[in-house]
Amino acid sequence: MVCESWKAKLDTYLDGELPEQEMRTFDAHVRGCPSCSADALTRVQMKRAIQVAGKRFVPSADFRRRIERSITPKPQRSFRLGWRLAAATAVILAVGTLTSIYVGSWTSKDQASRDHVYSEIADLHVATLASSSPVDVISTDRHTVKPWFQGKIPFAFNLPELQNSEFSLLGGRMTYLDQTPGAHLIYDVRKHHISVFVFQERALSLSLSSSLKLPASMDESSLSPKQLPFNMETWSQGGLRYFVIGDASAADIDNLAKLFKAAS
Amino acid sequence: MGYGNKTAVRWFTLVCVSEESLPSEAFEQLAMPYFERLYNFACWLTHDRQEAEDLVQETYVKALKGFSSFQPDTNFRAWIYKILRNTFLTSRTGLKATATVPLDLEGEEEMLPAVKETPESILLQRSDGQFVQKALEQLPVAYREVLLLCEVEEMSYQEISATLAIPMGTVMSRLSRARKALRDGLRPQFQKG
Numbered sequence: 001m002v003c004e005s006w007k008a009k010l011d012t013y014l015d016g017e018l019p020e021q022e023m024r025t026f027d028a029h030v031r032g033c034p035s036c037s038a039d040a041l042t043r044v045q046m047k048r049a050i051q052v053a054g055k056r057f058v059p060s061a062d063f064r065r066r067i068e069r070s071i072t073p074k075p076q077r078s079f080r081l082g083w084r085l086a087a088a089t090a091v092i093l094a095v096g097t098l099t100s101i102y103v104g105s106w107t108s109k110d111q112a113s114r115d116h117v118y119s120e121i122a123d124l125h126v127a128t129l130a131s132s133s134p135v136d137v138i139s140t141d142r143h144t145v146k147p148w149f150q151g152k153i154p155f156a157f158n159l160p161e162l163q164n165s166e167f168s169l170l171g172g173r174m175t176y177l178d179q180t181p182g183a184h185l186i187y188d189v190r191k192h193h194i195s196v197f198v199f200q201e202r203a204l205s206l207s208l209s210s211s212l213k214l215p216a217s218m219d220e221s222s223l224s225p226k227q228l229p230f231n232m233e234t235w236s237q238g239g240l241r242y243f244v245i246g247d248a249s250a251a252d253i254d255n256l257a258k259l260f261k262a263a264s
Numbered sequence: 265m266g267y268g269n270k271t272a273v274r275w276f277t278l279v280c281v282s283e284e285s286l287p288s289e290a291f292e293q294l295a296m297p298y299f300e301r302l303y304n305f306a307c308w309l310t311h312d313r314q315e316a317e318d319l320v321q322e323t324y325v326k327a328l329k330g331f332s333s334f335q336p337d338t339n340f341r342a343w344i345y346k347i348l349r350n351t352f353l354t355s356r357t358g359l360k361a362t363a364t365v366p367l368d369l370e371g372e373e374e375m376l377p378a379v380k381e382t383p384e385s386i387l388l389q390r391s392d393g394q395f396v397q398k399a400l401e402q403l404p405v406a407y408r409e410v411l412l413l414c415e416v417e418e419m420s421y422q423e424i425s426a427t428l429a430i431p432m433g434t435v436m437s438r439l440s441r442a443r444k445a446l447r448d449g450l451r452p453q454f455q456k457g
Contacts, residue, residue, distance in 0.1 A: 011440060015414065017421050046443070047415055053396035054416035057307035059300060063317055067299060070321065071292055071328050 003036050010036070014043055089229045089247065090126040093119065120177055121243045122230055125195040128173065128184060135171030135186055145172045145185065153181050157198050157240055160259035166190065167256055180204050187246075187256060194246030194256055201241045233257045237264045291331045294340050295324060301417060302348055308412055309352045309361075309405065319355065323348040342419070342426040349409065349427065361405045399449035407442035414439055 137148040142159035175184035182199035231253040232245040306316035352358040413419045
């Protein structure tokens with residue numbers, strides 16, 4: 001009974017929540033009182049048991065990644081990173097192109113026209129990613145992006161369903177290739193940005209014919225990554241010319257191209 | 265004794281966040297170290313891993329959205345735990361859990377006397393933790409959360425008070441009742457042991 005008042009504060013004492021002076025007094029008492037020290041021991045064991053039992057659930061690495069993705073300012077970062085990569089690539093591309101012209105290494109008109117179109121498309125891709133507002137319609141929903149182009153370009157096209165794929169749509173904007181209006185869509189795959197350009201084949205051929213004809217060899221072709229700083233694929237389907245370009249792997253470019261081909 | 269250790273591990277958020285950091289980057293620096301603990305706490309509240317994931321996800325989204333209202337010189341841990349707990353309380357599981365829990369006699373602030381239970385210490389030494397886990401699971405949510413915040417999260421009474429939005433006196437009385445309820449829950453095991 002003598003220890004009743006002490007024991008009433010035993011938990012507070014063990015939680016370290018008594019004032020400093022009272023803590024010291026309590027320490028002295030517990031050391032000298034077998035009843036209180038036995039009680040304190042039991043309670044410390046209980047605290048430890050709860051500590052051990054309470055640390056029970058561990059989240060998966062996948063869940064951690066999801067949380068990190070949800071709170072990390074990815075678009076800005078990736079665009080910034082993309083801009084740097086794109087700018088560096090643009091410099092390499094420009095130097096490469098100029099050097100090629102300078103040394104007169106053009107071997108054929110086809111090669112020249114291919115390079116010209118590629119260069120234009122690559123410039124559009126790079127310039128867009130370098131922009132502070134790369135897309136005019138910001139949406140991951142194809143049902144928002146597609147209607148946005150209505151009345152802005154003289155043709156319609158289908159966007160692929162991306163569910164169960166690694167790609168995500170970031171948005172779109174209008175673009176021009178040799179004065180021909182077209183659609184420019186930007187996709188993300190594992191932090192790489194891929195541009196998809198869609199133009200009217202007829203308008204594009206006419207437009208380019210005054211300077212360089214769009215080479216037949218570009219049909220269904222993947223441009224070799226050994227020659228080009230980007231991977232690119234182009235094809236013609238339903239009267240439209242598609243270009244898929246980016247610094248992602250050739251397999252990613254091809255997979256996105258396949259999704260577009262299936263949707264068209 | 266235990267208090268020294270508790271004092272040593274008690275800490276408040278003193279993470280220095282660069283003024284140049286974007287708000288979301290500063291948030292990430294402050295919030296991610298609590299990720300595992302928040303998930304553990306959420307699992308204890310919901311009893312369901314999927315629900316716990318949803319709860320943690322919602323907590324992070326809400327916390328990020330409201331991060332501008334967080335005062336840098338205050339306790340971030342208590343702030344984010346409070347968001348998680350409030351989110352839980354307004355969820356279907358939370359409403360159900362709290363609706364079936366009897367009020368824990370908040371008005372009675374006196375501390376319960378300690379009881380000497382020697383068989384406990386013997387059993388706790390031998391126990392592999394399963395008995396305690398089961399007894400914790402069976403506690404009403406108000407007792408379970410206060411015990412977890414105190415013993416697992418090692419929060420001070422002041423932090424618990426801020427997290428649960430209850431006065432310090434209530435923290436102490438609720439802790440005392442929660443411990444007694446846990447001991448009562450373990451008693452059948454003690455008797456078997």
